[in-house]
Amino acid sequence: MTDKYDVLVIGSGPGGYVAAIRAAQHGLRTAVIERDRLGGICLNWGCIPTKALLHGADVAHTLANLRPFGFSTSGVEFDMAQLVEFSRGVSSRLSDGIGYLMKKNGVDVITGTARLTGKGVVGVRDSSDSASPLTEYRADHIILATGARPRSVPGVTPDGDRVWTYFDALVPQDLPKSLLVIGSGAIGVEFASLYHDLGSEVTLVELAPQIMPVEDAAVAGHVRRQFEKRGIEIHTGASVSELTVGADSVSVTVRSADGTLEQRVVERVLVAAGIQGNVEDLGLEDLGVEVDRGFVTTDQWCRTTAFGVYAIGDVAGGPCLAHKAGHEGVLCVDKLAGTPHVKPLDKDYVPGCTYSRPQVASLGLTEDQARATGRSLQIGQFDLQASGKALAIGEADGFVKTIFDADSGELLGAHMVGPDVTEQIQGFGIARSLEATGDDLAEVIFAHPTLSEAMHESVLAALGRPINM
Template structure:
């Protein structure tokens, strides 16, 4: 007998499980289909386990820099396996927590692989090949994404890694070459360097962190190179040969230079592509562009009653963007009034490397291309009492405003704990606060967030502490 639901969600990552919970809160009979573990990539193989490993890297950095604070240590031993075990345990706890949330909200969890048979009709195939059919008034696709392959570079789980492999190494490689310098590549480069690996970073674009403001990317590059990370920009891997113990890599630049490197491991971190295959999209006429499902501002696909949220619906491929889309998508289909569409340009982006990077809105380069008159402010953390007090004064905050309206166009931060501070600018943007409004806000002292205030004052031409 075919089961009938109001909402059926395919995928249980930060988009899928949030969509299911929100639908249940509206009193809609809801089911969620998951082929692997609840929580999707973010909880099991992405956002959360990487942050657990990066915490270990932060501890390693602290241990190396104890002397200025008056501490000394004897011999310190490191066990990569224990750090990986800690990371996996965190993911396991959160995945179990989502199972609890499904039960709490009376959401049916269906294990298996889903495929659309028709509008509102989904077939789910279990591990033992049993096929069950489900019907729903609304089907939300939240199938996520996976690493994008690099031509000629085939991950083998041994010498050539995807980020899945980099999260569960059996030992710490002596040397690592990372292909791609987006958030994933930069985080792993920073992580492994702090743990003692010799790291090389290769990026095709002229700058590392291509989506970030040029000043931020340049600052991170300088910090990385001071730490001993070797960086090749405007370059690509033209040849790669994996042996039993090492990988020989040929790096070719756009300028024509060629370098041959030998490393223990290669990590492919050159972007992601949506999980759009074998979902039955073509048969329903659902549009796919550049490997991602095309949607409108309410997450609706070109097939009535079928929606797509999160990574499978395109950039920015971030967990918090997926969760936000989940809520607005469900609220809209449930008939909630005054739902606001998402402005993807103002979804905050965070990179949890050392130094941390956080940003939202337009870069200075993008803002100048609009032809608007700008007010740009910047405050260096070398002038921040709190940053100096904790020994983390390498960084800055940069703000970009429309000179005529005072509208916040962009905010860019690099330095300690900026990923925890960027939401201040996000709130300001959501409440349509102007530069003058932000200048009137009282920031506590001494805090790292004071740099945000100083950057605004700088944009207005009246900085205090610089």
């Protein structure tokens, strides 16, 4: 044995590096093991570079809609390679920043591929050489933060050229003239919006009856109408039944809910049908770590079925979001360190954000889920067409919807669609955390004119006291 730690974290994504920092803050001797670049998928291949590309798409949208604001332009050129270079630069800078945070907090960084080799023992070897010597480390607590990867679709095999995963969609050699996206969760919807704004013809295929299946039906319906208005073709209750890759195109057969087959020919196909946990080759079975449907099983404190082994973030199951991973990293370490008054995570109230155009943000129960509880509800909705700020910036397509328990005033759900709603949803998160009721929120003074006033108006509408509608 070469070294002994209090905490070993496997994976340095938004859950892993946060857990490592928090452990070091508790005075625990800590190391993080990473086989690739610090920051994990989110920073290097997910959240951050995607948002950099989406900002480029927002710029394209702005340039295409200058006339209402008194501007006109011509001769604008677009360089896809330059936009990709910008996004990669952002990721590289942040990855270097995490390296600085590890050093600042006294966290050792071990490079290599990790595997649990015994109780409290992790073996690490060179990621590029599976035959390299194994170096073993001991730890009282081992935290799995290995993340997830794109889920495969039967009969659809990504090749990095004509058939993409989101990794490929982040670094295209050129802008495809046409793109078919399989799956309309946050990843699929974001890329559909992104590529359409940059100039691609986009088709979106979703197996569920509605796009964005986890969102409130009213929100999903609004996004669909906006996408179709922009020219994005959408098929719901549909699947890809056959796919044939050619030299410069892909032939796709789309099967609708009634069995009708439709043939499409596109330049590229993007598989965005969800993710699966990175649970393979970790030695979980030998230590009795339970895995269910591709994700590690944990309790409310992120403990697995093996003593001293924990799992956080995407590898521990949904919601598969960076901020959920970071929160789990903190509560997991605080609990194992003996911090008093640690609260378990309520997964129903982790905010979800989709950075498409329009943006979508939500937390809590959808209207259908809330009604299924049998509670008496108060539901309010405020349309951004009545928002002075939304009209002033030319972005008035959207709404805010709030759902309260009519008896207790408890905030059960909040659903937002429109400009910058991903920056506003935290207001409802704070309200939920502080157990604010609808009446409490009605007394809050919102600045005018702001987009966030729509949050206040939706609360007032739920209470039967609407002012500006």
